[in-house]
Amino acid sequence: xxxxxxxxxxxxxxxxxxxxxxxxxxxxxxxxxxxxxxxxxxxxxxxxxxxxxxxxxxxxxxxxxxxxxxxxxxxxxxxxxxxxxxxxxxxxxxxxxxxxxxxxxxxxxxxxxxxxxxxxxxxxxxxxxxxxxxxxxxxxxxxxxxxxxxxxxxxxxxxxxxxxxxxxxxxxxxxxxxxxxxxxxxxxxxxxxxxxxxxxxxxxxxxxxxxxxxxxxxxxxxxxxxxxxxxxxxxxxxxxxxxxxxxxxxxxxxxxxxxxxxxxxxxxxxxxxxxxxxxxxxxxxxxxxxxxxxxxxxxxxxxxxxxxxxxxxxxxxxxxxxxxxxxxxxxxxxxxxxxxxxxxxxx
Numbered sequence: 001x002x003x004x005x006x007x008x009x010x011x012x013x014x015x016x017x018x019x020x021x022x023x024x025x026x027x028x029x030x031x032x033x034x035x036x037x038x039x040x041x042x043x044x045x046x047x048x049x050x051x052x053x054x055x056x057x058x059x060x061x062x063x064x065x066x067x068x069x070x071x072x073x074x075x076x077x078x079x080x081x082x083x084x085x086x087x088x089x090x091x092x093x094x095x096x097x098x099x100x101x102x103x104x105x106x107x108x109x110x111x112x113x114x115x116x117x118x119x120x121x122x123x124x125x126x127x128x129x130x131x132x133x134x135x136x137x138x139x140x141x142x143x144x145x146x147x148x149x150x151x152x153x154x155x156x157x158x159x160x161x162x163x164x165x166x167x168x169x170x171x172x173x174x175x176x177x178x179x180x181x182x183x184x185x186x187x188x189x190x191x192x193x194x195x196x197x198x199x200x201x202x203x204x205x206x207x208x209x210x211x212x213x214x215x216x217x218x219x220x221x222x223x224x225x226x227x228x229x230x231x232x233x234x235x236x237x238x239x240x241x242x243x244x245x246x247x248x249x250x251x252x253x254x255x256x257x258x259x260x261x262x263x264x265x266x267x268x269x270x271x272x273x274x275x276x277x278x279x280x281x282x283x284x285x286x287x288x289x290x291x292x293x294x295x296x297x298x299x300x301x302x303x304x305x306x307x308x309x310x311x312x313x314x315x316x317x318x319x320x321x322x323x324x325x326x327x328x329x330x331x332x333x334x335x336x337x338x339x340x341x342x343x344x345x346x347x
Contacts, residue, residue, distance in 0.1 A: 042166065042332075043164035043165060043166040043167065043326075043327060043330065044164055044165065044166055045162045045163070045164055045165065047143075047164070047165035047166040048135070048138065048139060048143075048165060051135060051138045052131065052134065052135035052138045052139050054134065055131060055135065055139050055143075055144075055147070055165075056147060056163070058127070058130050058131050058134060059127045059130075059131065059144055059147045059148055059151060060147075060151055061130070062123065062126045062127040062130055062148075063077075063123060063127065063148050063151035063152060063155065064151070064155065066119070066122070066123045066126070067151075067152065067155045067156075070119045070122075071271065072117055072119050073117075073119040073120060073122070073123050073152065074152040074153075074155060074156045074215060074216075075152075075156075075212075075215045075216030075217070076116065076117035076119050076120035076123075076216075077119075077120040077123050077124070077145075077148050077149055077152045078149050078152055078153060078212055078215075078216075079116065079117075079120070079212070079216065080094060080116055080120040080121070080124075080145065080149070081145055081146065081148075081149035081326075082209075082212065082325075083107075083112075083113060083116065083178075083182060084107075084142075084145060085199075085325050085326065085328045085329070086181050086182055086183075086195075086199060086328070087107055087177055087178050087181045087182065088107075088170050088172055088173070088177065088329060089170065089328045089329015089330055089331065090142055090145075090146060090167055090325075090326050090327070090328055090329065090330055091142050091167060091168065091169055091170030091329065091330065091331050091337065092140065092141035092142040092144075092145055092167075092169045092170065092340070092343055093106075093107050093169075093170040093172060093173040094107045094108055094113065094116075094173070095108065095121065095124060095141055095145070095343040095344055096108060096173035096343075096344060096345065096346065097109075097344045097345065098175075104174055104175070104176070105174075105175035105176075106173040106174070106175060107173045107174065107175055107177070107178055108173070108344075109175055110175035110176075110178035110179065111175075111178075111179070112178050112179050112182050113175075113178060115219065121344075123148055123152075124141065124144055124145055124148060124343055125343060125344075127144050127147075127148055128141055128144050128342075128343050131144060132341060136341075137339060137341065138339070139165075139339075140167050140168050140169050140337075140339050140340070141169050141340050141343035142167035142168065142169050142170070142330070142331075143163075143165045143166070143167050144343075146163050146165070146167065146326050147163050147165075149322070150163050150322065153273055153318075153322070156215050156271065156272065156273035157272045157273040157274060158273030158274075158315060158318065159315040159316065159318060159319040161319035161320075161322065161323060163323075163326070164323065164326065164327070166330070166332065167330045167331065167332075167337075168330075168331040168332055168333065168334075168336065168337025168338060168339060169331070169337055169338050169339060169340045169343075170331055170336075170337060170338075171331075171336070171337065171338055171346060173346075181195070182195075183195060183290060184290065185218070185222040185223060185288045185289060185290055186225070186226070186288075186289045186290060187289075187290040187293075188290075188293060189293050189294065189297040189299065189300055192206055192290065193206060193299075196209075199325075199328050199329075200324075200328060201321075201324065201325065201328075203299060203300065203303075204303060204317075204321075205321050205324060205325070206294075206300070207294055207300050207303045207304060207307070208303075208307070208314070208317045208318055208321040209318070209321050209322070209325060210277075210290075210291065210294060211275065211277050211278065211307065211314060211318055212318075213265040213266065213277055213287075213288075213291055214265070214266045214269070214272070214273055214274055214275070214276060214277040215265070215266065215270065215271060215272070215273055216264070216265050216270075217262035217263060217264050217265065217270075218262060218263055218265060218287055218288060219259065219260075219261070219262055220248075220251070220252035220257050220259075220261050220262070220263070221259070222288060223248070223252075223263070223287055223288055223289070224252060224254065224257075226240065226288070226289050227240070227245055227248050227249055227252065228249075228254045237289065237292070239284055239292055239296060240284055240286075240292070241283060241284040241285050244267065244284070244285055248263060251263065263287060264287070265277065265287050265288070265291070266280060267280060267285055267287075268280060268285075274311050274314075275307050275308060275310070275311040275314040277291075278304050278305075278307040278308035278314070279308040281294060281295035281304050281308075282295060282304070282305065282308055
């Protein structure tokens with residue numbers, strides 16, 4: 001949820017990647033938008049049954065091609081969906097570009113969203129264009145984003161679940177509302193629980209949705225303090241495997257490192273949507289502090305341990321949690337929403 005690569009960078013440190021995979025195999029035996037004040041508006045799987053019955057197939061034709069041509073589209077689009085839903089609700093407000101001359105930046109241009117990969121935006125743009133050609137003015141960008149995120153979860157080996165539809169696109173997109181509504185790389189469990197609760201999500205949802213970090217990458221600067229100056233101690237986090245620490249230091253120097261260098265969230269199966277993420281936490285192989293803390297805290301550790309044992313259970317629970325998250329703060333009707341033809345611009 002927190003971070004993934006801006007695109008496959010030029011320097012992806014193949015050597016460290018291979019080293020991490022090898023070690024993992026051997027090591028593994030303040031919300032400003034109140035979206036929970038009222039129940040979520042009704043969504044339904046067959047919302048477009050008459051107006052655009054083939055919407056899922058149309059989006060799938062785009063996502064399947066994107067996944068083959070640019071695999072980073074998978075984790076990038078899933079992350080895009082998270083960032084959309086946690087700020088203003090699931091209303092495609094994260095897709096809006098800042099208007100020329102505007103004093104207020106849009107969500108897309110917020111500091112926390114600058115690493116959202118262009119491939120994710122391209123996926124939604126292409127899918128929207130195809131859907132508009134078949135069903136003009138009918139399907140919202142918000143619904144297309146939700147469908148595309150589901151597709152990429154499945155294409156990477158995760159569950160296929162029915163996406164409920166009926167979201168309208170939001171009329172508000174403000175960069176100033178982003179930071180306090182997103183988890184950070186060093187968030188504590190208390191901070192994460194509070195944030196998720198503010199969205200109507202439980203502690204269980206927090207642990208399950210964090211499993212999205214089973215695919216994707218993070219830039220060095222998101223874990224640099226963890227490996228060099230943990231909590232101001234000038235020492236690394238003691239809760240990190242020594243071999244992982246050594247490998248990360250090789251590719252991420254404390255000073256003067258290349259910004260384009262990334263590391264996989266899941267060092268065991270970085271391209272497969274599975275439950276290995278949780279086993280990594282048990283083995284002190286979590287990349288971000290906000291990941292590893294889920295195993296350290298007694299409130300979240302039992303669920304981490306259970307999910308590490310059962311991939312089928314993880315898939316089932318993740319699908320349900322994505323459905324629940326997809327209902328956060330949805331907009332319905334012209335009073336609260338719009339149906340954009342261009343996902344990057346308000347009507």
